[in-house]
Amino acid sequence: MTYKLSATLEAHTSDVRAVASPTNEVVLSASRDSTAISWQRQTGSAAFQQDSVFRAGTRYVNAVAHLVGDAGSKGFVVTGGQEAIVNVFSLDVTKDEPDYSLVGHSENICALDTTPGGAIISGSWDNTAKVWKNWQLKYDLRGHERSVWAVLGVDEEKTLTGSADKTIKLWEQHKCIATFTGHTDAVRGLALVPDIGFASCSNDSEIRVWTLGGDLIYSLSGHTSFVYSLSVLPTGDIVSSGEDRSVRVWKDGECSQVITIPAISVWAVSSMPNGDIVAGSSDGVVRVFSASEERWAVQEELKAYEDLVASQALPKEQIGDLKTTDLAGPEALQKPGNKPGQVLMVKNGDRTEAHQWDAASSSWQKIGEVVDAVGQGRRQLYEGKEYDYVFDVDIQDGVPPLKLPYNVTENPYTAAQRFLHRNELPISYLDEVVRFIESNTAGVNLGGGEEFVDPFTGASRYRSTAPSGPSAQTSGYSDPFTGGSRYQPAAPVQQGGNDVYQDPFTGASRYSGGAPSYSAPAPSVPKIxxxxxxxxxxxxxxxxxxxxxxxxxxxxxxxxxxxxxxxxxxxxxxxxxxxxxxxxxxxxxxxxxxxxxxxxxxxxxxxxxxxxxxxxxxxxxxxxxxxxxxxxxxxxxxxxxxxxxxxxxxxxxxxxxxxxxxxxxxxxxxxxxxxxxxxxxxxxxxxxxxxxxxxxxxxxxxxxSPGTLGKQQKIALASVLFNLSCLPALNQEQREQIVILALPFLATQDNDGEAVYRALVALGNTLLGLKNNGAKSMNADAILGTISPLPQTLPEARIKNIVEEIKRL
CATH class of the missing domain: 1.25.40 (Serine Threonine Protein Phosphatase 5, Tetratricopeptide repeat)
Structure with a gap:
């Protein structure tokens, strides 16, 4: 089953941030151009035409959903965005004003879902999700520490929410009954998976499939950047989209097809009842892909689409470090790929080309040419929100740097004022902060039709017209690809003959005179x-x-x-x-x-x-x-x-x-x-x-065989070892058996801190029990040889502390 382009829906003038497809004939889309559009399939055709345009304000629309109506009704389109209002429009009669406006959120609404029973669920940057019924607030879901970027109605009383705090929460009415942890970055999308539970996607590039009981069934790896959106096809297969220009179809835990989109970000994906896939992206276009040949676009349109994909310029930072002198020539494309979506770089004359393996046609498809670019390959998160830059600002030696978030579309003075106010620094340093921002974002070009803006924050993708770097005015370092910078304070100044350190922002002195006469002792590490x-x-x-x-x-x-x-x-x-x-x-x-x-x-x-x-x-x-x-x-x-x-x-x-x-x-x-x-x-x-x-x-x-287990299985096995080590009536033989089980397990672990920590504590408990009961020591060389390398491969303080405590035994 191969998906190909079926229809192209063009009317939005900026990023399409959300899509929904409640029927085979209707597509809903929302865009940062401040509109939502209802598209209707043309009779007897695969093509769609614009039906209605909904505009409730002048700011970005970031989320869209369909709400069922009474019998015979087309229902409602529900939108949310930077206005922080959930707006509901009837699909039966188009009006300029929404039929209902649900007020309660205090910040940008970035996620919406509905239930068959008529409930609306909204997620917001204000760290809450809300459940609305009969146009009134029914439940206020509070518990996340960061923005709620994904919401999903499980049934009429249970709701799932995903957050920038990296967690997923399951709610029954207004009570949180379970928290799912495992993602290492913001959770961006959720989808129900029949007969299993649900799937989640994240900025950590992973898709995870869970039971509602909290068990991780499996993970899907393949995306090379943020994964923004998920949907489940009628077959039970999963479809996902993300920042790596792709829509991916997953079957039986494996990626079965990669659909490359000629845009930077594929913000949203949805599935139709007939199995077609709808995708919205940063080029302002909604595209429909079908596995049914009768709904494929005509051959000329398919060829034009393939040429558009092949003509794209790919910044180096999206591909990774390249040493072009080591790349093979076009002859490398004669060898088949290993899996769908595999990307191969080849040197073709003075050009570096990216080709992707298409398993359906058993051929390499050109997806673009690699170019130098200044800017960052991935947007940066700060407190659950996305920014073009998040600078580290060193204000004092030995003190953690302060974070300065900045979007290239905002006024540097606004960002500087926000930074000074947040960190209680004097406004007199406003100009210095502005100079720092300007010098580290020099040459950014915001013009041109190919530039797109994050509908959440205004963060832009861009190609620089001049190299970015530190100015002569600032003693800072600016990374030419990410803009990442550390600002170093001015040198100590002379005041009244004494060497005094002066904070360049506040003027506060950390010390004066000679060396301190007292040094505080290093904090002791508590025994484990x-x-x-x-x-x-x-x-x-x-x-x-x-x-x-x-x-x-x-x-x-x-x-x-x-x-x-x-x-x-x-x-x-x-x-x-x-x-x-x-x-x-x-x-x-x-x-x-x-x-x-x-x-x-x-x-x-x-x-x-x-x-x-x-x-x-x-x-x-x-x-x-x-x-x-x-x-x-x-x-x-x-x-x-x-x-x-x-x-x-x-x-x-x-x-x-x-x-x-x-x-x-x-x-x-x-x-x-x-x-x-x-x-x-x-x-x-x-x-x-x-x-x-x-x-x-x-x-x-x-x-x-511990070496063949997955991450969650290793944690479970280490938990069994730990619980065994806590049994109060163990004899010497049993304790020695725990050591014999723990050492091979630890010898195979190099990437999971939680499993290693639990197994180390089990080992420590056991050795302490042996020592306290006067038992003869076991093979110390074998134990030390196994545990000593662990703090280097897993540089966590808790790993180091427990290893040192075991060594002392």
Missing amino acids: LPATQLVSFKQANVSAMEGKLKQFDDILKNEITTSSLAIYPSEASAIGEIFLYLLSVTPTTTGPSILSTTHAEALISILNRWPPAYVFPVIDLARLFAGFCGDVLATSNELQSQFIAALEQACDLPGKKLQGSTAKVRETNILLALRALANLVGSVGGGTDDGPLFGGVAETLARG
Whole structure:
């Protein structure tokens, strides 16, 4: 299935920041030209024509959504932008003024979504999201620390929000019931994924797919810059767009096609019910792509589009460092690419060309020529907002620099005043700050039709007409590609015969006279060991888990070949009671449960016989059972052994039974099983006889291969090790076994600080226990050889501190 250009929608005069496609015949778009447009498909054609234009103000429109109306109605178009007002226009009768205006946000509205029940959800730079119903505010969602850039209605009572604070939050009515962490930069888009949960995208270039219970199913890597928008196709495949000029289609966890757009930023993407893709970009154009040949544009239009893509100039900073003398010539294009979207640079005469592998046509497609450019390859974030520059301003030696954000479209005096006021610096230094800004943004050209402005902030892409650099007036360094600069203060000045340091902004002196007579001692690092606070994995969306388990049970039940695997009536009763109990507890619940060994046995039986592709909700249920019903499992060593064996059977930890499953399925099952083991140790451990529990869990871990695990799985495995190290009645042999498990795990880790830290604390707890009990030391050389390099490969203070504490043991 290959997507090709179907239609080109041109009327906007600036960036198209948002698109929506509620039907196969209607497309909605919003632009920084202060308008939203409704487009209607022409009868019997793939082409669209402008139907209605909506304008509620003079400032940028950044978000658009469709709201269902009464029967027979076309519904409403909902817009939001820099006016900080949610405006609602009827699609039935076009009017100059909105039918409804929802007032409540205090800053730019950058995200909108609606629900089938008629609710409107808005996200804003004011760090809040709001849910509106019947044109009134229903819920105010407060909890994010930065701008809310993505909103998604899960159902009529649950909402997801993504923020520049790098987190995603799940809300039930106005209460936050879960926070998802994992992205390392601002979260920009959210989309529901059928039968799984949802997907998120971020400025960290990653797409992540989650369950609503908080489990990361998998990550999609391929974009080379910010990922701005997500949508899900009717097939369940994911489509994304971003700052790397591309729309990407993802199938079964892999990128199946890259559609290159002849623009700098592909701000938004949406999917039609028929599977067509709508994209809005910084060249002011809305484009529709289709996998159906009958809706493809005519051959002449397709050729013109390919030529437009090939004619684009790509700044070097978008490609990375290039040593053109080392590039191969056009003959390199005779060799096929390795994957869709692979980019190959070739030297063609005095030109450097970028070609991208198109798997559908098995050929290299030229996507542009690489040119020198001055400017930054990626917009910079500061406090959740985007800027062309974020300067570091050193005002005093030994003091962290102050941040000076600046957009090339704003008055330097305005930015300077904002900076001085924010940092309580005297206004008398206004001119000096302005000179600093001007000297480090010299030569920026804002004219010309090819320049586009960020509809959030006014931040511009640009090509310089003159080299950018520090002026003679400023002792600062200016990076010719990013504009990044550090301002160095003036040298100490003479006052009254004494050497006095003077702050160039405030005039304040940090010291005078001779050297200080007192030096404060370095702060002591608090001891970490012993660490005894167990970790657990108890967050979950129980209702969604129950629905998924029932769905898979129906599938098994209705197939002749698998009907014998379906849940038995007696098991169904027990499983229903488990879910009923879990709906009544919270992650902090402690104390005896109301369930019995009958419930545990039913769970174990299903774990043992369900096929890998369907068993993950059962493993997830076992995770919660282990966390909340440890008293039931603690009643019998035999029951614990059966529970551990069933988890190992279900997730196939040794990797011998992959029939009917995929690598992604197995990864998910292993993740949930490891979390179940962590909960099991945490809730059952602590008795006078933990031997059977310890032995079963340790043996299961020993059969795994830590080097093949993903990030979340490594964290889960390290959590199991940590919880084992906290068991109070460990003997020397058991402690030595933890060391034997921890060292190979640590030897394979070089990129995940959280997993390494948890494993190091487990090792430290264990060695401290050995020392306190007078046990003979283990192989110190092997331990030191494993842990000593870790602070260099993972330069985190906590890693360094725990390694030093272990060394002292």
